[in-house]
Each structure stands twice: as C-alpha cells, then as structure tokens.
Amino acid sequence: MRDKNDTTIIIPTFNRPDFCRRAVESAMAQTQPCRVLVANDGDPLPHEVYEGACYYQTGRADHWYLTVYDAAHRANTPYVTVLCDDDWLEPTFLERCFELMAPDVAFVFTESTVHHRDGTTELHWGSSMRGDGLIRSEIIGDRLLRERRIVTPSCCLYRREDVLRCLMPGGVPGFRNAMKGCANPSGPDHALALFALLYRPSVGYISDPLVNLDAGEQSTTMIELGRDSGCDLHENYDNARLAYHAIREAHRQIGGGRP
Numbered sequence: 001m002r003d004k005n006d007t008t009i010i011i012p013t014f015n016r017p018d019f020c021r022r023a024v025e026s027a028m029a030q031t032q033p034c035r036v037l038v039a040n041d042g043d044p045l046p047h048e049v050y051e052g053a054c055y056y057q058t059g060r061a062d063h064w065y066l067t068v069y070d071a072a073h074r075a076n077t078p079y080v081t082v083l084c085d086d087d088w089l090e091p092t093f094l095e096r097c098f099e100l101m102a103p104d105v106a107f108v109f110t111e112s113t114v115h116h117r118d119g120t121t122e123l124h125w126g127s128s129m130r131g132d133g134l135i136r137s138e139i140i141g142d143r144l145l146r147e148r149r150i151v152t153p154s155c156c157l158y159r160r161e162d163v164l165r166c167l168m169p170g171g172v173p174g175f176r177n178a179m180k181g182c183a184n185p186s187g188p189d190h191a192l193a194l195f196a197l198l199y200r201p202s203v204g205y206i207s208d209p210l211v212n213l214d215a216g217e218q219s220t221t222m223i224e225l226g227r228d229s230g231c232d233l234h235e236n237y238d239n240a241r242l243a244y245h246a247i248r249e250a251h252r253q254i255g256g257g258r259p
Helices: 017-028 064-075 093-100 137-146 160-167 188-197 220-224 234-253
Strands: 007-013 035-040 054-057 079-082 105-116 121-123 133-136 156-159 202-215
Touching: 007 017, 007 064, 017 035, 035 064, 064 079, 064 160, 064 188, 079 160, 093 105, 093 156, 093 202, 105 188, 133 137, 137 188, 137 202, 156 160, 156 188, 160 188
Parallel strands: 007 035, 007 079, 035 054, 105 202
Antiparallel strands: 079 156, 105 121, 105 156, 133 202
C-alpha cells in the first residue's frame, strides 16, 4: 500500500455544503491512505463539513479550472483525483486505481454509477467498455471524439504534473477555447482527460463502478450523458475535442512523437 503522501483528493466546491460533506466523507474513507483538500469558491463552510480535510477559501468564483490548478499546486503529491463536490467515491477507488497505474499510463479511470433524482440509477459506460486493463490512449481518444463521450475527473486518478500542465493557462494549444466554461467545470473537465492522453501511450480502465455521480438538473453529469440538450456549455466540450484532435494530428504529421 502506498504512503498517504502519494495522493491528494481535491474537492472544489461552491455553496453546496451537504454535497461537499458527502464527498469529503467518501474521500476520508479510502482504503488507500491519502490527503483530502477542499478548495472552496463559495461562502465559508461550517467546520463539520470539511472536518478531517485540509481546507481553504479561494477568494474566486469565476473559473473552475483555476481553482483546480491552484489546488493541485498546493497538493504537492505525485497523484491527484479531482472529485466534484456532488459526487462520491467507493472506499476502494484509489486502491484499485493504483493497481493499474504505471509509468506509461496517462491516467486510470473507473466505471461509475449515475444517480438520478427519481431514485433510478444507471452505469455511465455500461456494456460499451469491457473488462479491466490498459487501453491505448489513441483508442480512448478516438472514442471520446467519435461518440462525444466524456471521462469525468471524479472517476480518474491523474498524475499531478499532468493536471498542472494540462490546466496551465496557455500550456496547451487550444486551451483558451476549451476553458470557456468559467465557474462551471464543463469544458475544462473534458480538456483535462483529452490533453492528458497526449503525454502517455496507455490509459487504465476498471469496470467496477467505484464512483457515484449525482445527476441533478443541469448537473455536469447530465451534460456528459447528453441529457441536457438545452445547455449552452456543449460548445466548450466541442472546443476541447477540436483542440485535442488538432494537436494529435499535428504530432502525427511531424513523426508521431508526443508533446
């Protein structure tokens, strides 16, 4: 088992104390020891909401990706998970993800259970993904482009260095258009996964649903599932896809290397 100082679960939050507490509790319950860092963009939270975690007020309510970028800097651990405040983890999430993490793996992500407000549930990926193991980054990238699918950050174990370089303003060509989501993570969350694919040849996938996604009205989860067709943030996802495709094709043309 890895040391606690290897991993930080970052929880960016904005005025959702009940959801945030659930997210914090799930992070604190991991069988793999880790740090938990709550980055609050909203009103001050009662201590009982973040008890057991590190906590700070960002003084910012404008750009989700800047909050995550700043929190990743503060984390100072080799690995991070960015847990949206309305989602929560199963206890073995980190432990299982580390079973597949390797030097050539861009990130590891797991299946997730989507919880609808009417009490029904569904699997995010379902039968479209089969079995645990490693998948070539190009194959996942192609699927995300072709099927307009999204890997939500709550389901991923990332390297901190990749989060920093993928979310650094101006760090990746096409960044500005992909990050127009402002306070909403829609766009930056997709760009994070896509841009991380550019740096390593493989991705790890776990078929067990180890993450729970809240699918409330106008939630990011509903946008990812294609159920919120009236949302004006779909352009942000399209911009992230276009930026990834352009960068990948450019590197193919100059010899197939990675950035």
